[in-house]
Amino acid sequence: MSGASPANLGRPGGPAQRPRDEVRLARAALSRLVEPGDHTAAVLVGAVGPCRALAVMTGQDCLTGDEHQRAAAEAGSDETWTRRFAAGRRRWQTRAAQLDPAADLIAMHRMGGGLLIPEDDAWPRQLDDLGIERPFGLWYRGEVPPPEVGDTLAAVGSREATSYGRLVTERLIGQAAQAGLSIVSGGAYGIDGIAHRTALERGVGRPTTLAVLAGGLDRFYPSGHRQMLGQIAATGLLLSEMPPGASPTRHRFLHRNRLIAALAGAVVVLEARWRSGAQNTAHHALRIGREVGVVPGPITSPSSAGCHRLLLETPARLVMDTESVLDLVPGGRPVQGEPGLALMVPDGRRARDRAAVDVLDELDELESRVYEALAPRTHRCVDELSTAAGLPVPQLLTGLQRLARRGLAEQSDQRWRAVRPS
Amino acid sequence: MSGASPANLGRPGGPAQRPRDEVRLARAALSRLVEPGDHTAAVLVGAVGPCRALAVMTGQDCLTGDEHQRAAAEAGSDETWTRRFAAGRRRWQTRAAQLDPAADLIAMHRMGGGLLIPEDDAWPRQLDDLGIERPFGLWYRGEVPPPEVGDTLAAVGSREATSYGRLVTERLIGQAAQAGLSIVSGGAYGIDGIAHRTALERGVGRPTTLAVLAGGLDRFYPSGHRQMLGQIAATGLLLSEMPPGASPTRHRFLHRNRLIAALAGAVVVLEARWRSGAQNTAHHALRIGREVGVVPGPITSPSSAGCHRLLLETPARLVMDTESVLDLVPGGRPVQGEPGLALMVPDGRRARDRAAVDVLDELDELESRVYEALAPRTHRCVDELSTAAGLPVPQLLTGLQRLARRGLAEQSDQRWRAVRPS
Known part of the structure; x- marks a missing residue:
């Protein structure tokens, strides 16, 4: 993995890693605390960040007035937010005692994995298209x-x-x-x-x-x-x-x-x-x-x-x-x-290609009319063909010659017959 | 058949039938003279009517100046029309000698049929939607x-x-x-x-x-x-x-x-x-x-x-x-x-009806989360269920009672298990 490595978790990290590791721990805990689709939790994380959100959701800390305002603005109104937040607190508390994100990260590391978070370079940015429904981590x-x-x-x-x-x-x-x-x-x-x-x-x-x-x-x-x-x-x-x-x-x-x-x-x-x-x-x-x-x-x-x-x-x-x-x-x-x-x-696709080589489909109107007037087994004279095709003789002859060049008409003794396409 | 009866053709008609019979004869002749898709012929019939068009197309008569103008207006320009009409004349002449519309009408009458024309009450008016491509008769x-x-x-x-x-x-x-x-x-x-x-x-x-x-x-x-x-x-x-x-x-x-x-x-x-x-x-x-x-x-x-x-x-x-x-x-x-x-x-349709009675699809979010927390064979206590569902106990109990009313949850000794929908 490039960028920040969750594999560092569980090992002593340098001071530079510390803040990111805290975020990773918080997001790991959120992934267990919160059921997917919990809009209130998502609003809170968006408003105050994962570390503060976790502290508030588990009851370790309270929202400041400023944080409350930010969440309320996102939720629509102060009253809506207050009601939703109270209901959320009751949901989140049912799982707060179970959290051990460091153990989860170590367990995943031992299985050849870890937790990707939006703060990682390796985070799949396409997940941001989900907006508020973006997962806390992956x-x-x-x-x-x-x-x-x-x-x-x-x-x-x-x-x-x-x-x-x-x-x-x-x-x-x-x-x-x-x-x-x-x-x-x-x-x-x-x-x-x-x-x-x-x-x-x-x-x-x-x-x-x-x-x-x-x-x-x-x-x-x-x-x-x-x-x-x-x-x-x-x-x-x-x-x-x-x-x-x-x-x-x-x-x-x-x-x-x-x-x-x-x-x-x-x-x-x-x-x-x-x-x-x-x-x-x-x-x-x-x-x-x-x-x-x-x-x-x-x-x-x-x-x-x-x-x-x-x-x-x-x-x-x-x-x-x-x-x-x-x-x-x-x-x-x-x-x-x-x-x-x-x-x-x-x-x-294959049907298209097959059809594209059907030579009869490529005939223009004149050629098609002349071809239809011809018989495959009987040679017919030009006058007969002119009547059958409803075309004057000069046009008929043009059509016959074009068909002959395509191998679709054959002349014998001033009479013509059709040749079936091979 | 109601309205004008083509069955009258070949029998002496009263004077009232005469004009319509002439039109029917002309349209019968046109159906043999003209190949479908002949735009020039369609323009001509539209401009001067079937009887005059037939006379002109077979060379029995010439277009008046006024008729020529009307056709040219339809065709776009005088020059275009003159060129197209000359080419059409050469096409139509190849079949002009073959026309015997009265014989065609009698032949069809003997086969229990006839020719419907736009002038008939029985004409299927939906064919008029074809505009200039409407057939001369049917x-x-x-x-x-x-x-x-x-x-x-x-x-x-x-x-x-x-x-x-x-x-x-x-x-x-x-x-x-x-x-x-x-x-x-x-x-x-x-x-x-x-x-x-x-x-x-x-x-x-x-x-x-x-x-x-x-x-x-x-x-x-x-x-x-x-x-x-x-x-x-x-x-x-x-x-x-x-x-x-x-x-x-x-x-x-x-x-x-x-x-x-x-x-x-x-x-x-x-x-x-x-x-x-x-x-x-x-x-x-x-x-x-x-x-x-x-x-x-x-x-x-x-x-x-x-x-x-x-x-x-x-x-x-x-x-x-x-x-x-x-x-x-x-x-x-x-x-x-x-x-x-x-x-x-x-x-x-049947798949829709089958699916509509799938009772699990009808559960709301709360009921669904509670149902998923239940096991079908083991009875679980309310605390366990609260944690599994991520729901506080009052909400959990509401969900359990609703499921019980639907026959999807069963209580025994303060512990609950899931019932599979029948």
Whole structure:
């Protein structure tokens, strides 16, 4: 890791490190004290900074009048703030006794990780797009700094992937990973897991893949993905706003989705049911101005119903091949590897190329009318053809000669027949 | 048929019929003389009417100075018109000797049909939306007048229908036909044929289905659809702007598509390749302000690539169930038949209903956080739960009681556990 190293935590640091270490300890404590989505806590940290906020939230200290004013201005009114702050204090006190941020930092350090904070050079600046919803810090295991926003693509979808979902994820995400994009996902069963594994196998980005989990990084959830998540911790990057030991609740999953949306340059939804977490991620992304691409599927598949819903109800863009996926990422890089790689997706793009060489589609109106008047097996005379095509003889002859040059008409003894394109 | 009856043709008509019969004869002749898409001919008919236009185009008469002026005003300039008219004369003369409109009208009458013209009360007024591209007349076999625009839906798609294309066509078009809409299509193999047959079997509209052909109605093309087209002639409606004997050329297919688009209140594209006639029909429809619905499909299927292209490049709307199809037609009628019929499409709509009863999705933030803190098998005390949920005890108890009322939490000896929703 470049810049301030959380690996220093637990070792004697020079005086220069001291203030930053205090901030890191405070943010580590906040990550355990505060449940994601706690707007009051976020206002307080924004108004007075993490160290003062922690002292006030745990009851070690009180807000000064000036601090109270700043928070109240952010919250809208003095009365609103006073009421919210009192309610917050009651929430935060339930966990205040449990805090041991130094132990958490040491535990993560031993697992090859630490806590990234906004004060670090290595902090992924794209998370600032979340505004007040920016996490207090980002626990990690693996290789930091995280990739830049223009080098990342989030791939999300249903836990129950169909064979179609598997196929399109392996193809589209495989090629995006081969093109150098780091693939961000949520580590879940189904589409998430397929996306991570495809990136691990075929990716060339640094890292190939990032998994953003809803619980602490000391436990690999879901358990069936223990091996895969271990591999991501070793060669990729695991991230969470929750401290070690935190369990992955439904509530935390929904808030976790905003981190997937904000970390990546764009989000692709590969399969999603009518109500699904993948749609939640897509909405987070659209809210902060990220492009969202959606893969359509059969309308008979409930696993594509959420994709179609996004296409109907939001400005998400339909994607049908690797090129349209890469186009989503701002400053997206060109496809690396052998030329024609993008053509490996056997749908739109290839169909376009096939159609482009259909010589009959390239005929102009005159040529087309003359060609249609010709028969493939019978030679017909010019007068007959003139009537059939509804064209005077000079125009007809022009058309016949152009068709002959294209190899589509053949003359014999002043009579003409059509030649089928090869 | 109500209003002026083309059946009168070939019989002595009273003086009142005479002028209209002359117009009908002239329009019948024009339909053979002029190739669809001939802008110069359309300008001339618009400027001087069908009878004078025919006389001038066949060289029986010349344009008066006043007529020339009117046509030139329409064409843009005197010079442009003079040049175009001279070129047109050379085209029209190639077919002038072949005209026998009375014979054409009698032939169609014997086949149980005739020629509808804009001067008829039975003329489908929605064709006027085509402006200068309105056909000179509409040859028909079957039941006239054609249905109103609000009672019709066009169903178009690839000749090579996949099993998915067959399934969605049978479901969506079957239910639209059961809802009373007349189904318009092109009589071709693939989606067209499936749509027609589904409407013939299950439709309740008058007629159940209309086939708009690219060639004359004396020949059933393609030959494999002879029986089906015969059934449509007998119980539905066959239409074409081309006179009997005209062959269905590629050129005529493309112009035919504008008639499908204009006759119907909306167009649904069920499957389409990257380049396809169905897309051509969709573009015609969008150009004259008709709604276009598009069924998405797997991106791995070349038969859906054109559908996705329409969704990407045009204002066409994604449709995923019968309701969204019926919504396309202006003044579209409600679904008839037993309630819940619309739910027979096993995708979006049903998935929505299933999801709506997911009781966990209905929990508010407080209830959700408390529920997540509970374990399903272990009873936990209030202090433990307060810490796990990050909520003070009074709030926690409120949440627990609300969950208990919903049947999602169970108390035993001051300790609580979660109950899974049934």
